[in-house]
Amino acid sequence: MESMRALILTKYGKLEEALTVMSTPKPTLDESSANVLVRVKAAAINPLDAKIAEGALNILFSEKFPAGVGLDLSGIVEKAGKDTGFNPGDEVFGIMPMTARGSMAEYALLPASMLAIKPHTLSFAESSALGVVGVTALQALxxxxxxxxxxxxxGGLGGVGSMALQLAKHQFGFARTITSVSTAKVAILKEKIPDVDIVVDYKKVDPATVIPAGSVDFVLDPLGTPYAWAKYLRTDATKKPTMVPSSLPSHRRPSSAPLA
Ligand SMILES: NC(=O)c1ccc[n+]([C@@H]2O[C@H](COP(=O)([O-])OP(=O)(O)OC[C@H]3O[C@@H](n4cnc5c(N)ncnc54)[C@H](OP(=O)(O)O)[C@@H]3O)[C@@H](O)[C@H]2O)c1
Incomplete structure (x- = not known):
């Protein structure tokens, strides 16, 4: 059996103790399957990877150790199952299934339905960071x-926030968008996503002094603190306002949005 190097979770715990790079069996492709074997060029990290490794989600995802790590990847197709539409040499990006994680490895085996051809305009590193945050933003909107x-x-320059902020107008038809970012990110955000209508520097200005209470149709909570953002939502139920909590409640409170 061929082997490969991979980042492996050996137990739940602090990341520096629970994760190790080791030799592990290289996945093999059943060529009659709808799977694709990818030689990984880049793998992106999401907060979810750390939460899983620390055991914070072990009610949802119970690990059998040693376990693979990581969801997001980009790479080159090594071998493709019959009728998948992919061919050896294709440059791809995608997401590992939640039940079979392991993008942080030399090779990854995943269903063709979780892969797409990498745009020529993006590097492997850039495209590897699109999958989970992109799907999260799409689902939220x-x-x-x-x-x-x-x-x-x-958090308009965060992973999920940057995706959602670009999709809100262009894909989902919102007329206006507002974001709040820390001071160093204000200029970058205005350069990268220039059609945002209001950019609040939340380190200097309380967003509540700029965004009237009850004036927003959709809020995407970036911190797992939905109660801190609820005041911005419209109270007119006929407009069906939506708050999407991004995470399990974290008990953290954004300093600029204290509880009343
Ligand atoms: N990554 C995913 O695909 C994914 C999937 C599901 C759920 N989630 C959840 O979604 C949340 C965001 O994840 P992420 O991957 O996008 O993390 P991220 O890249 O670290 O983005 C979080 C952003 O929040 C901003 N922020 C922090 N405090 C803020 C405040 N008081 N007001 C406004 N913005 C603030 C930070 O911006 P500044 O640096 O400017 O402060 C940062 O850019 C997390 O709770 C995560 O668990 C993520």
Whole structure:
């Protein structure tokens, strides 16, 4: 059996103790399957990877150790199952299934349905960072069935926030977008996503002094603190306002948005 190097979770715990790079069997492709074997060029890290490794989600995802690590990847197709539409040499990016993680490895085996051809305009590193945050942002915005006058997406240069902020107008038809970022990110955000209507520097200005209470149709919570953002939502139920909590409640409170 061929082997490969991979980042492996050996137990739940602090990342420096629970994760180790080791030799592990290289996955093999059943060529009659709908799977694809990818030689990984880049793998991106999400907060979820750390939460899983620390055991914070062990009620949802119970690990059998040693376990693979990571969801997001990009790379080159080594071998492809019959009728998958992929061919050896294709440059791809995608997401490992939640039940079979392991993008942080030399090779990854995943269903063809979790892969797409990498755009020529993006590097392997850039495209590896698109999958999980992109799907998260798409799912969050698709959840909203109400009015689309204003979307407030704090953390507009974060992984999920940057995706949602770009999709809100162009893919989902919101008329106006608002974000809040820390001071160093204000200029970068205005350069990278220039059509955002209001950019609040939350380190200097309380967003509540700029965004009227009850004026927003959609809020994407970036911190697992949905109660801190609820005041911005419209109270008119006929407009079906939506708050999407990004995470399990973390008990953290954004300093700029204290509880009343
Ligand atoms: N990554 C995923 O695909 C994914 C999937 C599901 C759920 N989630 C959850 O979604 C949340 C964000 O994940 P992420 O991967 O996007 O993390 P991230 O890249 O670290 O982004 C979080 C952003 O929040 C911003 N932020 C911090 N305090 C803030 C405040 N008081 N007001 C406004 N913005 C603030 C930070 O911006 P500044 O540096 O400017 O402060 C940072 O850019 C996490 O709770 C995560 O667990 C993520």
């Amino acid at each position: 698709a959840h909203h069935k109400g009015a689309k006058e204003v979307a407030f997406i704090p």
